[in-house]
Amino acid sequence: MGAPPTLRRLASAAATLLLLLLLLHLPTTILSQVVNTTATTNLTFSFPSFDKSEQFSNLTVVGDANINQGALQLTPDTQNSVEYLVNKSGRVLLNRPVILWQDHPAPSTNSTTTADAAGKRVASFNTTFSVNVYRVHNATPGEGFAFIIAPDLQKPTQSYAGFLGLTNATLNGNPNNHLVAVEFDTVKQPYDPDDNHVGLDINNVVSNATASLTPFGIEIAPLNATNYTIWIDYDGGDRHIWVYMAVQGQPKPSFTVLNFSLDLGAHVSQNSYFGFSASTGSDYQLNCILSWNLTVEDLSEGNNVGGGMAGWKLGVAIGVPVAAAVLVAGLLVFFYMRRRPVRDDPSVLMDKLKSLPGQPKEFMFDELRKATNNFDEKLKLGQGGFGMVYKGVLPGDNPGEKIEVAVKKFSRDNSKGGQDDFIHELSIINRLRHKHLVRLVGWCHKNGVLLLVYDYMPNGSLDHHLFCDADTPLLSWERRYNIIAGVASALHYLHNEYDQKVVHRDLKASNVMLDASFHARLGDFGLARAIDVDKTSYTERELAGVPGTMGYIAPECFHTGRATRESDVFAFGALVLETVCGRRPRCDVAGFQFLADWVWKLHRERRLLDAVDPRLAYAGDYVAEDVERFLLLGLACSLPTPAERPTTAGIVQIISRSVEPPAVPPFKPAFVWPAAVPMDEDGESSRLTSTVVTSSYYASSSGWTPRYISTVEHVEAGDMPNSIVVKNDQPGRGGD
Template identity: 90%
Template sequence: MGAPLTLSRLPSGAAALLLLLHLPAITLSQVGNATTNSTYLTFSFPSFDTSEEFTNLTIVGDAGISQGALQLTPDTLNSVKYLVNKSGRVLLRQPLTLWQDRPAQSTNSTTTGDAAGRHVASFNTNFSVNVYRIDNAHPGEGFAFIIASGSDMPAGSDAGFLGLTNATLNGNPNNHLVAVEFDTVKQSYDPDDNHVGLDINNVVSNATASLTPFDIEIAPLKATNYTIWIDYDGSDRHIWVYMAVQGQPKPSFTVLNSSLDLGSYVLQNSYFGFSASTGSDYQLNCILSWSLTVEDLSEGNSGGGGMAGWKLGVAIGVPVAAVVVVAGLLVFFYVRRRPVRDDPSLLMDKLKSLPGQPKEFMFDELKKATNNFDEKLKLGQGGFGMVYKAVLPGDNPGEKIEVAVKKFSRDNSKGGQDDFIHELSIINRLRHKHLVRLVGWCHKNGVLLLVYDYMPNGSLDHHLFRDADTPLLSWERRYNIIAGVASALHYLHNEYDQKVVHRDLKASNVMLDASFHARLGDFGLARAIDVDKTSYTERELAGVPGTMGYIAPECFHTGRATRESDVFAFGAVVLETVCGRRPRCDIAGFQFLADWVWKLYRERRLLDAVDPRLAYAGDYVAEDVERLLLLGLACSLPTPSERPTTAEIVQIISRSAEPPEVPPFKPSFVWPAAVPMGEVVEEDGDSSRLTSTVVTSSYYASSSGWTPRYIGTEGHVEAGDAPSSMV
């Protein structure tokens, strides 16, 4: 298993105790979206343990957990009577909010909305599955990924009803059920006995497609593991389904896609999971792993209870008693230490004891300078607060200076003080020409403010995705901006007296001064790590903080921010700056910019990736374009140790080193990276059993599989030649 325990806003004593226990767990994360400022909940099950039934999953009917997998129907070879006419479901215990009625949004708004004012959550999921024919008999009946109103499964839902409904309820709109079925028996309403379908309150699918033309057989004679990806866009009200042999990359084509307005069919709070059934024919329906990421529409983005309310990855494979003990300890430490957080005098002591002694501003002075925090003076908004432009008197008579004032939006009881102290303690001693300079701070009556140098040219993001009246950012400026960010990152990683991981490197956090020089800013997520350590384990925020498209794939498995994960984010910024496209975008059948650039590189067409506006004007240097694109791909390599260091990055950008060598195909993401099967890895003094699995995430799907690996029928990692379709 090996997934980390993920904690949110826990006192350090409780966190330390839980880390000593080193409980393997599912990972529940909240991360920001680059374009909508949404947050997302991520659930990751690399495998399944029987204790899940008492913690994270609800097991219904004939389903169960054995051999590290969800058995949606009985897993036995003892007697046919235990296999025929069975049905089962497995659902997350926690319901998730899938739509909200909100005021209709204008076309210029950045908040997702529609004319009806209903915001529907987007989600991505991927899971590995094995459907096994017993004695090579004809399989039956099928399985489905489901979104259901509750855990109750109607009686008589075996055979062709796939554990979804029954003869009485089939087609009833009160089912509030949506499913993607994978059916191995042909009914009168089915295209064949090997198809995928979209079911809405009914096993008569609204849309179907045969899998045979894709050379995919759900239950082949030779047992095969498959990976299935399902992506849903709540804004476009559309669903896409992909399927491939496990270990192969996510295909560029879908096996099914259809319009789907979830908000019209499912309950506002619904459950995700799986169902399956057998009839007179039978098969084993095994879900081997599962990852789910859902846009968080819960009130305050804090969840409505269960796992999201706790923001705690509940332990996998740990007896219920241990979970109860841990919960009790958390309450004890929270109650014991809560007065420390809320004591203003202690906060002031911390502020005034900070090294470097940043300037303390008077609240009334900043309030006046921002015109009482006028919306018209707002420069931007992030996960930790809002930023306003302000004008303050300078040191000389009549002198005026422009500053940016960050007002923390989280109050003391929610940890705003901690966020404030984290950011202030890290940035107040940083001194580098490509970092935004801290001017001072203010704290009064629970209002927390930081004052920075004002950046008159805004953010890199603003210029790359500019409005009509913003001048095009020239190639020379883009190259120099990337060089500045690289220099700042190298300083944080290697030259400052502490090693600092930024953890939120993205185009919107790259600020531009009056001369368009890069200034890396927003240290709200940054953390210093011990000199003898290589990573920072998040103990205070739920899951993996950051923004989708910039988060390295290993972070979803480790919960650790490292210098290598910062380099991954830097690579996303490089590609974004050269191409003028966001890291997560739909282009030529790819969902991520890096995958598209990799394809162009393989086809010797790298220059086609240049921002079309620069290409049209002929404003770029071909040699430098290739240099930066290869660097961006090298930083995007799935294996952290294969990414370049910041020292190498600086040399490459300064043209004192050759561009990195990059494989023609993007390697598959293998986790744990470079760990032989069954090897025991020591980490922070603790021993954990790690098993290697190939992960092709819906977020980090490879465009192709360079020197691919695949999961064999026995579940172990095997090397193989590239399939003919990939050559």
């Protein structure tokens, strides 16, 4: 029970009154200094686009780079001469250096940075830029680009191909490079995880930390040119860097694609330059920076407001009365806080979890480290937005017995967000009991490291079997049928049979695990949230942006920011089509961005069976009636209007053949927002307030914003009469 309203008002009023009394009795000159001590000074550079004149005023262009078509072309921007594109490298840098660290700074009470044991103070910064990487003639991309912090305005010679314009064969790994870069690499070298990854480079193109972007649904250089926004935040006090990436037009994600401990003061020159670099090799791509904003804490002399002896005397002058005021107000607030419920405190939640009946085992960290061979990369099973999963072997209860487990290590270990993610996942999974859900074995929370232990699934994830190489046995139709049925049963349990409604929010093939008998086990509840029984959706509070994975996200989620049971059903429909067709939801069929759009065309042409996985068709291993049943179900779940999608109860009945498959219109209905047509004062529907958007909106990898509207046209007669359709063109690549 919270504090009584009277007490809350008393605490708030008392704190405000004490502060006002204090300020009214301070001399005006003191008040001015009090205000100034809270100020911080930053250097900000903003380029909404780029003009050639910047080359002579704010930017330095080096090597094969250029400024053209309103963008920084880090490598030559042409499609006319292949010879001119290969083995090139370039840089574009701010032409003025920035002080990134200081030795033995004066004491400061206002800085967001802190000094380390040696007295070194490091500046914080954040940067945002948009980029487009374009495959010329749809060729194989190469090599990549990087955001860099460099000691000077030079570029090493012979820095093309895998050196990304950063180093060369002679300089690579030299600590005197004083270079730090965040690379976005499109070619797999022997030291890289794949050909689509982000990495942190320190004096070396062999990254200190890497992460594949594929699990995030991001492809740096897709066939259809896509604009991306990248955010890089660096905290000079915590000595930590965070990297975020999303399709342009989408908000900054809540999860990082890479984060790592980084002490800039130990690696870069005191006066360093910010900018970009890129290279091509025998393969090539166009690397275009479309816009750029950079904010850096100013460590130059005269900007340490409130520092030194004067600042210390000011602190003494006001410290005693402020302390007295804060103490009184603090006591009142403390008394109020004692009366508040503590259910949102992670440490209290953890204590409560320990006392829950049937609570999974709490493991010692050393046990799990030993079980995973110190989290050996060779034992990594997968990676997602919230952490990495490793295979582990634990001793059983009987002598000589060994138990295989999957250990999930959260990627945001030391942050409040990471603890919250851990608490959410643990608190939900702990109480779920269903044969088609992955079972939680235990957990560990030690020294800021967050770990969950699950049953090991020997047959991995569904996507591995659907999109495997030729050596992996074909997943039979019978198994696919049972897998879909199992996922449907698990989803129905989450939505309707558990005492709270649970919205999974990240239903996809990589989160469907397969046990030894190829039975489906729905897992990865890192995005799952429980909602009140009398509510229908979960409104985003912890996560900014749209949760989930592109291709599985329902169109309404881009407008509402809310996850619902209906959006889970949309993702299930994508999974059904994916499983039957053997194709990913973001379609690889020419002319279609989404698999559902292609299947809809086949449905209209009465050729649904043409959608079945060609490997199944070749083997003759499918039941035509069931294939059509599942494809119609998948289309019904993909309907743009949430209320028209089937419920999980209906889905289970359709899969069990107890009811007929749903009737699906021959043409995919338009996405209408708002979904529920509002009523006017006379009770009539007001059609003029709705916007009808074709599937190109939510199928577009770039999302939709008004500035990309290029045409407004009527739908052909027979498709959707009397409707206005708004289409969006693919955003330009920033220089052709």
